[in-house]
Amino acid sequence: MALNQFKSPEENPFNALSERELQIMFMITRGEKVPDISEQLMLSTKTINSYRYRMFEKLNVSNDVELTHLAIRHGMLNTEKL
Incomplete structure (x- = not known):
């Protein structure tokens, strides 16, 4: 069962992100720090x-907290594990 099953593709702004951007978004919303993400993905x-x-x-967000809230609103995160 997909986490974003309740939103149509047209309504989900995360559809505009590339696979790499989504990967990094999930890492950020789990609270991982940029240096740790950098090390794991072998990128600067x-x-x-x-x-x-x-x-x-x-x-159209300006920080990691807004990113996380948007991801929750669009069903991109499993909030039971937060």
Whole structure:
């Protein structure tokens, strides 16, 4: 069962994200820090931050907390595990 099953594709702003952006979004919303994400994905912190800011722009949010709230509202996160 998909976490975002209750939203149609047209309504879900996360459909605008690339696979890598989604991967990083999930890591951020789990509370992982940029240096840790950078190490796990073998990318520079500058690259991770570039993905973050591109996501923020696409989703019209300005920080990790807003990103997490948006993900919860659109059923992208399992809130029982938060």
